[in-house]
Amino acid sequence: MKTTKVVVVVLALLLCSRVTQSANILGIFSYTFGTPYLVVKPYIKALIAKGHNVTVISSVRFLPDIEGVRHIRVSNLDQAIEDIMNYNFESDYLTNKWKGALLAAGFYYNTTNAILSDLKVQSMLKDESEHFDMIVMDPTFSDSLIGFAAHFDALQVGVSAFGSSWLIDYQAGNSAPSIYRPISPMGYSRGEGLVDKWNNWIMIVEEWLMERLVYLPVQQELFRRYFSFSDATFYERRRNFSLMLINQHFSLGRVRSNVPNVIEVGGMHMAEPSVPLEPELLDFLDGAEHGAIYFSLGMEILNKWLPKNIEKNMLESFSHLKQRVVWKHELDTLPNKSDNIYLTSMTSQRLLLEHPNVKLFITHGGLLSLFEAAYAAVPMLGIPIFFDQFDNVERMKQAGVSRTIDINKVTAEQLTHNIKELLENPCYALKAKELSARFRDQPTSPLERAVWWTEYVLRHKGAPHMRMTEHEMGFVPYYSIQFFSILYGRIAFTAFIVFILTFMFVKCVLKEFRRLFRSPIS
Template sequence: MKTAQVFVALFMLLLCTRSMQSENILGIFSYTFSTPYKVVKPYFEALVHNGHNVTIISSKELLPDIENVRHIRIAALDLLIEHALSFDYSEWTNSKWKESVMSSIFYYNVSHCILSDSGVQSLLHDKSEHFDMIVLEPTYSDALIGFAEHFNASLVGLSTFGSSWLTDYLAGNSAPSVYRPVQPVGFSLGNSLLDKWNNWIYIAEEWMIERFVVLPGQLKLFTHFFQLPSSRLLERRTSYSLMMINTHFSLGRVRSNVPNVIEVAGIHMAEPSEPLEPELLDFVNGAEHGVIYFSMGMEILTRWLPKSIEQKLLETFSKLKQRVVWKHEEHTMLNKSDNIYLSPMASQRQLLEHPNIKLFITHGGLLSTIEAIYSGVPMLGLPIYYDQFDNVEKMVKVGVARKLNINTFTEEQMMNNVRELLQNPIYALKAKEMSKRFRDQPTSPIETAIWWTAYVLRHKGAPHMRMTDQDMAFVPYYKLNILSILFGRIAFSTILVLFICVIVVKFILKEFLRITEEPSVLYTSI
C-alpha cells in the first residue's frame, strides 16, 4: 500500500512539473510557398510533444494540420499567392529599386491579410488569450511583431532561409553584417579591398531599401492594427530573445554569432522521410554505373523551364551510362531514353541516402543543399533566384560542387561538368568529409532548437543573451582606426568615408524618388 502511495505521489509530481513547464506559444508565418513549412512543422510538433500549448497562424493550404495545434488559417494569403503568380514581373526585374518597391508592396499585403483576418482579430480582442512567446519569420514582416508587444511575450525568430545582415541586425549580432546580403545577386565574392568596399556599399543600399521602402508600410500596419506609436515597433524589432537560423558552421561559412543566434540547419530532417516507391527502388538498385538525381525543388516546376533547357538536359542524360532519376511533373516525355526515370514526387532524402546515388543536379535550394551535404553527395548547381546563388557558390568554394548558368549552358558544358564530378574522386571525397563534419553534433538540430526555446521561456526572454549596440561600436567594427593609420591621419580617413557615404546616399535617394514617381501597384487599403 505504501509503495502504491509513493508511486501516485511521484506520478502527480511529474504531472505538476509538466504543467509548470507548459507555456502558450504563438507561431505566425506568412510564407507564400510550401518549402519553409518543412522547417516550421517539425519544430512545432516537437513543442507540442514537450507539453506546450501551440497556436499557428498560416495560409490555408500550405501547412498541413499538426495534431494538438490550434490552427488559424488565412485564406486570403492563398488568394494573394495566386494573384502574385499571375503578375507580369518582366518590367521590374531590370531594376533593384523597382523590384524592391514591388516586393515591399507584396510584403505589405501579406501582413495586411493576416492582421485583417477575422480569426486573428478575434484572437487579439479576446481578453482571455495569453501567450508567453511569439515565433515568426524575422525578415520583412515587422508589423507582425505587434503580437509580441500586444501579448507582452518573448520574441523568437525562425529564419528558414539562413542568415543575412538583416537577421543579424535584428538579433543584435553586429559582427557578421558584411558577410551576406539579403539578395545575393550582384554581391561580390572577391576578397580584395575594392570588393569589400563594393559589398559595404551594396549592403548599405539594402539597408536604405529596408528602412525607406519596406519598413514604412509595415509601420503603417502596426500603428493601425495595434493602436501603438511607431516608436514601439522600432524598439521591439531589435529585441529578439532568440534567432534560430537555418545554417551551420560546417556548411561552408563560419560565423561569429552572439549567444542568442543559434544555428539549427537540418531541423526539417526531424520529419521521417517517405520510402521510395517499389518501381523506383528497383530502378536505383539495378544501376550498374550509379544514379544521377535531378530535381529543381518543390516550387520550380519543370514545365516552367524553357523547352530548350529541357531538351538539352534530355539529350545529355540520354548519352550517360548512369541512370537518371528526374523529378518531373509528368510520367512520360517525348524521346525519353530508357536510362531516365520520371517521378513527380520522389522521396529526395531516401534517394540521396542510397549508395548508388553519385551526383545531385539541383537548383541549390537551402533544404536540398543541406540534405545533399548530410548524405555526402556531390552537386551540380543550376541556381535560379534568391539564396540559391549563394548556396551553390559556397558548395563550389568548399569543393563539393560545380555550377552552370541555367540560361546559357550548352549540352557540351553539361556533359563535361557531369563527367568531372563523376570521374574526379576529389568531389565525392570532400562531400563525404563534409557530411561527417555536419553529422558530428552533440545534439540534433531539432533538439538544439527546442532546448534554446525552453531556455528563453525559463529565463523570461533571456535578455542577458543579447549584445547591446554599445558593445560593438562603429569605428572598431569597420576598422576605421586601421585606415587612419594607413592614411596617416584619422581626419583624412573619416572625411573619405563620409564623402563616399554622401555620394551613395544621394544616388540612392535620387533613384528612390525617380521610382516612386512612376505608377505602381497600390497598397491594400486599410
C-alpha cells in the same frame, strides 16, 4: 505501501513541474510556399511533445493539421501563392535589385495583410482571455506581425528558414560587420581584398536603403492600422528578438561570429520522417547498373519559368549518359524523353539521395537540398536561379563537392562535360564524404537545440543577458570608435589650432619682412 506513496508524490511533482513550465506559444507563419513549412513542422511537433500549448496561424494548403495544435487557417495566403504562380515576371526582375524589391515588398504586404485582416485572427486579438508567452515568426520583411508580440506582451523568437543575412543579424543584435552578408548575393564578392570589402559594403548599404525606403514603410503602415502602438514601439520590437533560430550550419562552409541568442539549426527539417519511395521509382534506382542522377530545382520552381531551350538541352545531355536520371518535373511525360529518364512530380528527396546508387545531385542550391545532399554525401552540380542559391552553390563549390553552371547559358555539351567530371573525378565523392562526416558530427540534433534554447529563453524571461545592449550594438560603440574619435579628435583639433597660429605668425612675419625690404618708390 510507503514506496507506492513516494512514487505517487514524485509523479505528482513531475507533473506539476511540467505544467508550470508549459507555455502558450503563438506561431505566425506567413509562408506561401511549402519549403519553409518543412522547417517549422518538426519544431512545432517537438514543442507540443514538451507540453506547450501551441497555436499556429498559417496557410491552408502547405501545413497539415498537427495533433495538439490549435490551427488558425488563413485562406488568403493560399491565394497569394496562386497569384505569384500565375504572375508574368519581367525578364530582369531577378537581376534588378530595386525592381525585385518593389515586387517582393508588395508580395510581403499582401501576405501580412492577409493575416492581420483575417476575421479569425481579429477575433483572437479582440478576445481579452487570450494570452501568449511567446510569439514565433519569420523575422524577414514581415515586421507588421511583431504587433502580436506587443499586443500580448510576449517574447519574440525568429525562425529564419533561409539562413542569415545582415538584416537577421541586425534584428538579433548581431552587429559585427565582419559577418554581414547581403540578402541577395548577386554581385557579392567573397574576396578578402580591400576592393572586395568596399564593394560588399556598398551592396549592403544599397539593401539597407531598400529596406528603409521600400519594405519598411508598407509594413509600418499595416502596424499602425491594426495595432494601437507608437512608431517607437515598432522600431524597438523589431530589434527585440530574444532568440533567432537560423537554418544553416558552420560545417557547410560559413563560420559566423554569432552572439549567444543566434542559434544554428541547419537540418532541423530532417527530423521529420520521410515518406517511402514509390515502388516503381525504387525499382528504377535499384536497376541503375552505372549509377543514377537526381535532377530537381526544388518545390517552388516550375519548369515553365526556366529559360527557353533548357529542357531540350537537358534531354539531349541525359540521353547520352549511361547513368539513369530521375527528373522532378510537373509533367508526366516529355517529347523525345529517352528510356533512362524517370519523371516524377514529387518524391522523398532525402531517401532518394540516400539510395546507394545515386551518385550526383543536379540542384538549384536551396538550403534544404544542400543539407540533404551533404548528409547523404552526394556531389552536386549547382544551377542557381535566385536569392540565396548563388551563395549556397558557391560555398559547396569552395568545399570541393560541387561545380556550377549559369542557367542562362546551359548547353548540352557543357552539361555533359560537368556531369562526367563530377562522376569520374574521385575527388568530388571524397570531399562529399568528408563534408557529410563533419555535418553529422554534432553533440545534439538541430531540433533538440532549437527546442532547448526556446525553453531557455522562456525560463529566463527572454534571456536579455544573451543579447548585446542597445549602446553596444552600433558600429561606433562596437569597435570603440568613440574612444578613438575623442582621442584623435583632440589631437586633430590641437594640430588644427597650431596650424592656424603658425599660419598667422608666418603671414605676419612675411608681411613685416616685405615692409622692411620693400624698395622705395621713385
